Amino acid sequence: MLALYDLAAGPLFALALAVFLVGMAWRVVRFLLLARAADPAALRGFRPAWALKSILHWLLPANITARENAAATAAGFVFHLGVLLPALFLQAHVILWDQAWGLSWRPLPDAAADGLAWAGVAAGLFLAWRRIGLAHVRALTGPQDWLVLGLTLLPLLTGLAAYRQWGDYDTLIALHVLSADILLIAAPFTKLAHVTLFFVSRAVTGSDFGKRSVGAW
């Protein structure tokens, strides 16, 4: 199991991170190339100020859906924060970054990271319930929606299990790192590509809204 950990946290992680970064950048570049190929004038009317406004209103819960659908919005935000903040700021993760690249930043207290991760799991379960319990969401849901939700929850669950040593620590920590590698590799090729495409999509629509002066919503 230690061999698996060394592989997953070493070369495989480096590969996963490279696939993630290059893949995510490629998704954005590909959009721009396709848009320009279809219409060289398409980018000329772009309104950066409106695009930015649109991104900010939706990066924060300052929009019409946050007001009218507070539960789903809260679940969405908690889910994202529960995944991202422990991933970047858990003390054990910060130490790994430091060891690998000599980059270091202020970690979250373990208890806070732990709480965030649990909240993330709870929010993920709520989002899963929406896909089962709400008829209109159920009708839209396909296999990939379950796949990406599962892929995102796996590092959280294995991380929590390893931290608490529910079972063999060496196995759990190897699975934890492996599941994170898989998540990073899958991201550019699935709906997880919204990591960067969210910004592209909101910029496109924000700019369009700007042309009509209808607000960022």
Added chain:
Amino acid sequence: MPLDIPTLKKALDSRNGARMRLWLDICAHCGLCAQGCHFYQSDPRPEHVPAYRLKPMAELLRRKGEVDEAFMQWLVDTVYGTCTMCQRCSMFCPYGISIAFMVRATRALAVSQGLTPPGLASGLQNALDAGNNLGITDEEYRETVEWQLEELQAEMPEAVAPIDKKGAEVLVTFHPRDIKFYPQNLYNYLKLYNAAGLDFTLTGGMGWDSTNIGLFAGDDPAAAELAGRMIAAGENLGVRTVLSAE
């Protein structure tokens, strides 16, 4: 009528552009768009969730255009029958996906197979033949304007409604409905423009119908033809602005 699959594939290719791929790829199927839809709010069936309207396009791309007539009927029912392309759902979408844009692109696939719904197809034919979607003749149009201007002059003696006045500042256009069924609206428009001291002109013949049924139907060549007539009318008259009604 059997489908013309090669034409369908070509239409599919031409619609599978940057935005289409972006939005089909990221739609998270969260269903939050339902909040914004008057179809869903009136009759909360799963098929009335705006994101559901992306299914025909996604499925066509998956099958590379190899579909049958029953499939195309489902497509027509979905993208013409459950959506007015009002864009309200985009207000509620966390990604800001323009479902109306994608519905219009999907309508173009129906157009490629001659499956435009009959009511829309006849309005479009009217617009192409007569210059407006209700098939109002030029004579009827001019008489209606004259009639409403006379009425208005009883209240506002100096009111004018010039037709094809060269060099006017603004070309005003109308929804044909206001000419045929609600001339009182025409009266009110004329009153407003006169009271505002606007240097305006109307235009006869082609180019005064501000609705573009080609755009609505998803028929790009027809949409370009109809928009082109309005642009031509404006350019011929040398106006600076075309005022669109609706």
